[in-house]
Every structure is written in structure tokens, then in C-alpha cells.
Amino acid sequence: MSRGMKLSLDLGASWGEGWSMEEEKTAKVFTTLEPSAHRLVFQKEKRKGKAVTLVGPFSLCEEDAQKTLSSLKKSLACGGAYKEHWMEFQGDIAPKVREQLEKLSFKFKNPK
DSSP states (O other): OOOOOOOOOOOOOOOGGTEEHHHHEOOOOOOOOOOGGOBBBBEEEEEETEEEEEEEOOOHHHHHHHHHHHEEEHHTOOEEEETTTTTEEEEHHHHHHHHHHHHTTTOOOOOO
């Protein structure tokens, strides 16, 4: 490159050809299932030294999932949250959660 020439930064691509700086957000297809059609699994994690029980994945609308979570938290006397189709409960309480969900007619992949 000689002195006095400017460097061109557009190397053949233009913004009109589908290039963008934003990430594309794809919409995930979500189907709502009846409680008896679910096949739930348990996972246990440790967060900040404390046990957390995860149950899911749920295929419920957000409103139904929050109602189910609220009733479970009251009956189990523990805290919890609903995130990304999984319910999180404080403590290692998988047998109690399983019993309560089976009363609500949810099914599990693994037998007792």
C-alpha cells in the first residue's frame, strides 16, 4: 500500500445482503401436554453448598406451571422456582416431590 491510499473495509459484503450485527432469535415450538403425558426426570445439583432438586422438563403453559409450582411449594413447605420448563426446589426432597406430582397425575421416566 502506498502512501496516501485509503484502506477499504467493505470486502464485497453489504448490510443489505442479510448481514447483521444482531443475533437471530428463533422461536421454539412449544406444545402443551396433559399431566399424564409427561415423562419427568429428577436431577440433583449443589448450589452454593446447598442441595437443589430439579424436576422436568414440563410442557405446561406458564400460568399452569406457576399454579402447580405454588401448590407444590405450599404442600412441601419449601422454596422453589420455575425456569426454562424445569421446577427447582430447595433441598434434597425428590421422594416427596414425586409423591405430590403423582397425586396430580404426572408420570415419570424412571419407576420408583
